[in-house]
Amino acid sequence: MHANQLTVSPETVRTLVDEQFPEWRSLPVTGIAANGTVNAIFRIGDRFTARFPLQPGDVDATRRRLKSEAEAARELACRTRFPTPEPVTLGEPGAGYPLPWSVQTWLPGVVATDEDPGESVAFAHDLADLIRDLRAIDTRGRTFVGRGRGGDLRSHDAWMETCFKQSEQLLDVRELRQVWKDLRSLPRRAADVMAHSDLIPGNVLVSAGRLAGILDNGDFGPADPALDLVSAWHLLEAGPRQVLRLDLECDDLEWERGRAWAFEQAMGLVWYYLETNPAMSRLGRRTLDRILADESPA
Template identity: 35%
Template sequence: MGAGKMHADEAELDVSLVRRLIGAQFPQWAELPLEPVASSGTDNAMYRLGADMAVRLPRVPGAAGQVAKEQHWLPRLAPLLPLPVPEPLGKGTPGAGYAWNWSVYSWLAGENVERIADPRRVAVDLAGFVTALHTIGTGGGPPPGEHNFFRGVPLAARDAATREAIAALAGAIDTDAVTSVWEAALRAPAHGGADVWIHGDLSSGNLLFRPDGLSAVIDFGGLAVGDPACDLLVAWEIFSAAHREGFRDAMSADAAAWERGRGWALSVALIQLPYYRDTNPRLAARSRHVIGEVLADHRAGT
């Protein structure tokens, strides 16, 4: 794996290449300022184009299929959601040595934050967004698959990969406690209702904030029609125990869904940590935090 890369099959991307792509395919924007956007994201690279646009390019083959999905579905979902989401402005195609389709989006104001100023309000606002997404008609929506890294499948489908990650982290985490939490999630009743639209990757890196609170939700690469419990995983990343309960109440999540959501949070964090601990310190730290919050829940019996 090359220096600065997170994946063995990651594309070579830099400002020069992105500028060549824009110049060839969107000449009306060729003279606008272009700069990379610092992010802990792993599947796509982001560049700010001018004052009000963003260029988003898949880094890896597994993310390449997300472009067409987002271009098709985001304009249809956006009017039905209570917070802004990226608006596709252009669809780029392979060129200049780059192999995949890519997107130009509207730039959404806001910042990622390490600490939420008003978690009670954010719990309500985020629950409102997720609930709205989960109630949009799903006709024609894609089921979970390679395009969204199988977010929203039954948890049992992640069992082998999760246990492999637990084994890889022996000595670094409490493997007995983690295994107990994971097995409890596997025992939770499966989702019995209709599958719903899920964001699939609700995390702090995909939430934007302004001084007055949550301002936008971005990165819909995990979009699919699947188990709504997948979108509860955010609760163990951005909320303390007290405000996590507020999010649960606002979501009206029953015991089975909450248990599956905790399983999703744990599984994602466990799999990310050994993969990214040397190449993406921010994401590795986030994963350790989630594992710690899940284990704290386990010890508290909640």
């Protein structure tokens, strides 16, 4: 999926676990087939999940990032009624794998890519409860930092231009350029709140049409209050989407900024993962279709 992507085999994970955590030598190591784009994931026994970054990077910088992600996950744990994985420990490079890696508790369930909750009104209510819970957590004076989603929409212009050029043979780029032109200039008026920051189907667990848990919590932090509204288009069809909006009492500006963040994310998914992760590419297309069909005022 990425240039110079790292390969992680079960044999490598077995060796790393045995050498660095001998107390787990008796536990089986099992690879998890997933559509994730950031980590290779393996189960260690019934209680733990090992996550190995797929993109090459500096060892110290990777360790700092994993520690930051663990702290974010620790801050979120038990702060909503929905279960989340909890950080356990960090592993070190070895056995041919060049980077630090992390271990979390295992959270059972089915991801929303495998059990689509899009038509579930009950799921929409659950999602609204989650977003309210996240927003209610104290920012402790922190504000959004970095260049990712959650700050200024206009700072993504260069990335969006790349997406438009890469999508010329895939999408109606002329129409999509106009959508971005309308969305990018939406003003920011609300203060930062705490947000999950990546509420896509692969990070959401579902059971019988209800929200059952939240994964990948390492980016939990302060951001635009509209950021977690990407879930409205990534996860929900039109009817439940309006239920979510009504539950959260979103005004037009907040709702359209959420639509903008979903648009920015979806545009990158379609072309970047076209060959290497077709499920992610299809997710991007579905989200774009929902955004274009949405009749909310821009």
